[in-house]
Amino acid sequence: MKSIFVAIDTPDLERAASLARAVRSSAGGVKLGLEFFCANGPAGVQEIASIGLPIFLDLKLHDIPNTVAKAAQALRPLEPAVLTVHAAGGRAMLEEAKAAAPEKTKVVGVTVLTSLDGGDLKSIGVSGQPAEQVERLAELARLSGLDGVVCSGAEVKAAKAAWPNGFFVVPGVRPMGSGVADQKRVVTPREALDSGASILVIGRPITAAEDPEEALRTIAATL
C-alpha cells in the first residue's frame, strides 16, 4: 500500500479536485478535513472520491455518544476508508462511533494533536508530556474497539508496541528543510515510517509546492 495520504486542506472544490488528480498515481489516498467539508459537504466528498483514490475523512468527531453515533451514521453513504474521532470523547462515544461507521471504515482516535506540546497540555489541565497522554488515549481507543489512533511520529513506536495490530496515522510530517508552520511535534517521513506508522498524512509540503506531484514523488522516494 502506498503510505502517503495527502491532506487536501482547501475550501475550493476545483482546487481540491485538481490536487487529487495531480497526486493520483503516487498517493495512497487523500485526506479531506473540516475546511473542505464545511465548504463542500458530502457532495464535495463524493466528487473527490470519484477521482478514484481512497478517502480519509478527517472530521475529528467529538461530542456526546448519541450525537457522534448519528453523525457517523449520516456519513455511512460516503464509505470513507478512514474516519477520525477524538479519543478524548471517552469510551462510550468511541464504541458508538465504531458501531455506527461502515464495517470497512477504519475508525481512528485522535490522541494529542501534533500542534500541541507539553505546555499546551498543561494549559488545558493535562499533566505530563504528550507521550503519556498518547499512551493513555491509545489504550482507551484499543479497549473501545477502534481500529487505531492518530499520533505524532515521536509516539508511534511505543503505541505500536502496545497495540501491534493497530492502525497508526502519523501527521506532523516534514521532509528535511520544510517549514513546520503550526506543527510542534514533527518528524521526517522516513522516521515516521521506521517508527511504525501505517500511513503518513502530509499536507502543505505537497499542496503548497509549485508542482505537488513532483513534491510527493520526491518525498515518496525517501521512504
Ligand SMILES: O=C(O)c1cc(=O)[nH]c(=O)n1[C@@H]1O[C@H](COP(=O)(O)O)[C@@H](O)[C@H]1O
Ligand atoms: O487528524 C489529523 O489528520 C491530524 C491530527 C493531528 O494531530 N495533526 C494534524 O496535523 N492532523 C491533520 O494533518 C494535516 C497536516 O497538514 P500539514 O501540516 O499541512 O502537513 C492537517 O490536515 C491536519 O488537520
